[in-house]
Amino acid sequence: MAEMQYYIQLFFVLVISTVAIQTLLTRKKNKKHLTPPSPLALPIFGHFHLMSKLLPAHQSFHKLSIQYGPIMKLFLGSVPCIVISSPEIAKEFLKTHETFFSNRLINYAIDYLSYGSQDFMFAPYGEYWKFMKKICMSELLGGRTIDQFRPLRQQETVRFLRLLQKKGEAGEAVDVSGLLLNLTNRIITRMTMSKTFNENDSNVEDLRNMVHDFSELAGKFSMLEYIWFCKNLHRYRISKRLKGMQKRMETMMEMAIRDRQKERKKIKENSEGSHVRDLLDILLEIHENNNTEIGIKLNKENVTSFIVDIFLAGTDTSSTTIEWGLAELINNPRVMAKAREEIDSVTGKSRLIQESDLPNLPYLQAILKETLRLHPTVPLVVRESSENCNVCGFEIPRKTILFVNLWSMGRDPKLWENPYEFKPERFMSEENKFDVRGQNFQLMPFGTGRRGCPGASLALQAVPTNLAAMIQCFEWKVGGDGTVNMEEKPSTTLPRAHPLICVPIPRFHSFPFGE
Incomplete structure (x- = not known):
């Protein structure tokens, strides 16, 4: 003893x-070298003892920033990190010195599932990434293509509303989270691969699980990953789960590629059938062609990773934003009533809201901005420095992780009056009509610069339109005391900790949804 x-x-x-x-x-x-303020670090563990296991990382960072200021230095194990919660300082890092912070952080899960960063979302900044972004913007997310797919998105919205109407007429509660994820999955699937899944198709559940699992693994801060002698243990713990995800991902994509290659062969050899060229066609053409404009040849891993990136970036984020918006409206019936009044004044009671109506719905646009302020699509903009640099007078070593805390900036009382109050009216004045595409660093839910979200234009069409349709067509009833729990769950995106379960009560007995 x-x-x-x-x-x-x-x-x-x-x-x-x-x-x-x-x-x-x-x-x-x-x-000798000026560094940002930093709490006392423990040997080996760094500042992990200050990261709450009960809170998402952005909330832990927020609490620390209240004590140590809008820029601070932390260590995750022995890995240096800079955490920012100020728009002025964020601008210095992400705009003035953007060239040093153009790479995304890649953890083991991301590296494994992207075949060593052979995708688009996490590929290092360089010629390959530029080439893939060009394809993405020209063939899927450019203005012309987004307009071209507008009827498709309307069809999926109508299908979604009819399902809600059927459930509502029967008085059944629905899992809004799952239905919204299915809606955005179907839109992205049709836009990228001209394919749809039936409700009972096992691929639908696989897609949902894959999106959920990837967001969780990519966004979870594991102490084991940042402590050098624990890395192998961490990888062993999650390797089985990663292998299962990759196998499901490859199986789905192999089937889609095989079917598409058969279609293209028929059309080419026998002039049988017809097919509208989509993103999968473009990628397969590059895969089969050795003479691309910059000598880049895509292998099947590149094609698979790129398509999966589109699903991950476009489904979970959009559905989660709509869900947070609806939850806030249920908890703020005054705002819900005002939004419904605006929508009814534009559409009357004779037709469904359309994307073309959005410019005439300023209060709805303000609701979206207020939702993104409190519940940013991705709460932390994460980058990694590519070389040693000096920003704001501070020496930043190469391989430093940069965290820009959008969630914290959205709750800063120095930036927003009554920041915890859901008040869309704050965005109705001329001086506060913020551009959310990354030009205003006080509110940049889609990031900014060259690594900003390429799907912002699509999201700013699809998200408010579907939220408006849910406001227009239904009253939303929740159990208990009639309020929605707003707790968050750790992830790369910002999912709700609890599913949103509601009864959608139709406002119209016979609504002309149209096609």
Whole structure:
């Protein structure tokens, strides 16, 4: 027993000595190189002891920023990180010095599922990434293509509303989360692969699970991943799950590619059938062609990763934003009533809301901005420095992780009056009509610069239109005290911790949804 106490005491002496030496060395180094404020770090573990297991990372960072300021330095294990919660400082990093912070952070799960960053979303900034972005913007997310697919999106909205109407007439509660994810999945699937899934198709559930699992694994801060001697243990713990996800992903894409290749072969050889060229066609053409404009040849892993990227970026984010918007409206019936009045004044009671109506719905647009302020699509903009640099007078080493806390900026009382109140009216004045595409660093839910979200234009059409349709066509009834729990769950995106379960009560007995 005495021997055990001796070893325990020796351990604490070693820890205290290490902390003291580290503090002295850090102070000495800081005299030569200015670094942001930083809490006291533990040996090996860094600042993980300050990260709450009960809170998402952006909330832990927010609490620390209240004490240490809008820019601070943290260590995840031995990995240096800079956390920012100020639009002015964010502009310095993401605009003035953007060239140093154009790479995304890649953890083990992302690296595994993207075949070593052979995708588009997480590929390093360079010629390959530029080439893939050009394809994405010209063939899927450019203005002309978005307009071309407008009837398709309207068809899926009508299908979604009819399903809600059927459930509502029967008095059945629905899982809004699942139905919205299915809606956005179907839209993206049709836009990328001209394909639809039946409700009972196992691929639908696979897609949902894949999106959920990827967001969770990519966004979860595991202490084991950042401590060098624990990395292999971390990888062993999640490898089985990653292998299962990759196998499901490859199986779905192999079937889609095989079917498409058969269609293209028929059309080419026998002039049989017809097919509207979509993103999958473009990728397969590049895959089969050795002479691309910059010598880039896509393998099947590139094609698979790119398509999966589109699903991950376009389904979970859009459905989650609509869900948060509806939840806020249920908890704020005054805002719901005002939004419904505006929609009815534009459409009357004779037709369904259309994307073309959006310019005439300023209050709806303000609701979307207020939703994105409190519930940003991605709460943390994460980058990694590509080389040593000096920003705002601070020395930033290569391979430093940059976290820009959008969630924290959306709740800053210095930036917003009554920041925790859901008040769309704040965006109705001329001086507060913010552009949310990344030009205003106070509100940039889609990021900014060259690594900003390429799907912003599509989201700004599809999200408010579907939210407006849900407001226009239904009253929403929830159980209990009639309010919705607004707790969040850790992820790369910002999912709700609890599913939104509601009874959609139709406002019209016979609504002309149309096609």
